[in-house]
Amino acid sequence: MDEFKRALGDCALTTMHAQGPYFTWRGIRHEVEVKVRLDRFVTSNSWRDLFPKSRVIYLSPNESDHPPILLEVRNVRKRRRKRRKRFRFEEFWLREENWRRVVELGWDSATGDISYAKIANKITNKRDALLSWSHARFGSLKRDIEDIRKQLGQFFARAPSAPLCQSWLTLESKLHELLQKE
Incomplete structure (x- = not known):
């Protein structure tokens, strides 16, 4: 890890601050849940000068042991427009x-x-x-999926030494079922 940090310093790269859970990977090693922050975006000062309003967001977990990461590249703050919801035949x-x-x-x-x-x-x-x-x-599939993703996101936010929980596996199974319907 020290060599990686040294390489970032040699290239004048710094990690962008991210919104969302601190831990970006979880797994089980020797029947113990392990959580660490593996995933990150790094940028140079010149890139940040070009895109000062950019941000990194760790999204709610999917079926992977890493949460998806979104990089919004922007040079000005984005305005939100209300759009009419489209009808989609499911x-x-x-x-x-x-x-x-x-x-x-x-x-x-x-x-x-x-x-x-x-x-x-x-x-x-x-x-x-x-x-x-x-x-x-x-009901609302999208809302149910988002609710379960938020609940799964709480497992990323808990301490690395927290014990493995059966409800985590149950939530992942339910998420998989809802994603199949979606």
């Missing part, structure tokens, strides 16, 4: 028996005198029916 809906009936009911409930308005209403009603059905049947 492939996992096709595995359910009554998805077709939901589409038919939404399509058949449209009204309107002009043909293009009636088609637009049919599409809107079908979308709304599918979203309501999906929310009632599955």
Whole structure:
């Protein structure tokens, strides 16, 4: 590790500060959970001068033993715009028996005198029916996945000597199941 630090110094590179859990790798060695910070971004002063508003974010864990890392490269602070949420037909809906009936009911409930308005209403009603059905049947997959990722992220934040927990394995299994549906 000393040689690595020396190489960074020789190249005038420094580690960028990161948001998120401190530990970036976890594993089991001799039946003991080990956690260390392995993953990092390094930059030069000239790069930081070009992109002063850049940041590194350790994201919520996935199925890997390393959390994903996001580098946002920016020279000015980004403004947030509100976007309308797009409708997306979810492939996992096709595995359910009554998805077709939901589409038919939404399509058949449209009204309107002009043909293009009636088609637009049919599409809107079908979308709304599918979203309501999906929310009632599955809840919010994305929110559930994010909740489990946050819970898994807590394992990265705990002390390296904390004992291995069965709930960690249960959460990883549940995350895998939800990701398959997604």
